[in-house]
Amino acid sequence: MAEQKTAIVADAPHPVAQTLRMLWRDKFALAAAVFLLIVLLSALFGPALLEGVATKTNLRGRNAPPFDFSQPWYLWLGGDALGRPLLARIIVAAQNTMAVAVGAVLCSLAIGTTLGMIAGYTSRMASQVIMRLADVIMSFPSLLLAVIVLYMLPPSVFNLIIVLAITRIPVYLRTSRAEVLEVRERMFVQAAKVMGASSGRIIFRHLLPVILPTLVTIATLDFALVVLVESALSFLGIGIQPPEITWGLMVSQGRAYLTTAWWLSFWPGLAIILTTLSLNLLANWLRTALDPVQRWRLEIAVKKNG
Structure with a gap:
């Protein structure tokens, strides 16, 4: 009997390998993950x-058209109004765009989740104070709040992260509180209380791992939204300013040439679209892969084709 159990354990696939196999089976999610990996490396x-290369001007190559493969590879998407290669600038601009998106999502996720778990597990008074704070933030439209604050603060990556993080905190706060209110009544939480576990240990050791998959899925979708908001702010001219570059700022700089050089706005706009689309596709896959109720569908598909 012991040998049979050992054989079953030995045959069980490693969780990471099983997850990679499930990702391989979903070609859309795989393509999204590969594209996001390229963006991250960029x-x-x-x-x-x-x-x-991205900052070097060449007035002879002003608004150079794309697909001229006789030029170096970084000029294959054409040049901007100062002759700078668009492909190189898109790759370089990925750093600022991703820094704002990652920073804002991680800050809002950490702060919102912590406050939400406290509101859902501790006293009613603390819950009321925290929820009223969320109501105050949500009473202002997020884009309008960002516009007002960024008109008063100098444009920088740090200020943009802080503003966007504040506007996204209520999303994680409300979600984590609702999840905790449901999970805290389960038997394993009651058992931890009986055994004398502190509130902090119960919140971060027992409740957080249960609600984390839901929050990760929301964060993936929120990442795409923050990329769009940052691009909109840069397009309006109150986001990151030259000589720094972002995809949204490149779209804004190219709008004056839409009738004569469409590629100045098209390529950075396409980068924004593909990034947000990839994030949405990956979030849909994560929603299934991280949900124990739905995960079996992916596991069965792997076993049938494995």
Whole structure:
């Protein structure tokens, strides 16, 4: 009997390998993950490798058309109004765009989840105070609040992260509170209370792992929204300013040439669209993969084709 149990355990696939197999089976999610990996690598290494190329002007190549494969690879998407290569600038601009999106989502996720779990598990008074704070933030339209604050603060990556993080905190706060209110009545939480576990240990050791998959899925979708908001602010001219570059700022700079050089706005706009689309596709896959009730559908597909 013991040998049979050992054989079953040995045959069980590693969770990481099983997850990668499930991702491989979903070609849309796989393509989204590969594209996001390329964007991440561009954000990490692009400025170090291509910043000199991306900022070098060439007035002879002003508004150079795309698909001229006789030129170096970084000019294949054409040049901007100062002759700077668009492909190199898109790669370099990925760092600022991703820095704002990642920073805002992580800050709002950490703060909102912590406050939501406290509101859902502790006293009624603390819950009321925290929820009224969320109501105050939600009473202002997020884009309008960002516009007002950024008119008063100097434009920078840090200020943009803080403003966007504040506007997204209520999403995680309300979600985590609702999840905790349901999970705290389960038997394993009651057992932890009986055994004398502190409130902090119950919140972060027992409640957080249960609600985290839902929050990760929301954060993935929220990431796409923050990218769009940052692009909108840069387009309006109150986001990050030159000589720094973001995808939204590149779209804004190219709108004066839409009738004569459409590619100045098209390529950075396409980068925004593909990034948000990839995030949405990956979030849909994560919603199934992280949900124990739905995960079996992906596991069965892997076993049938494995």
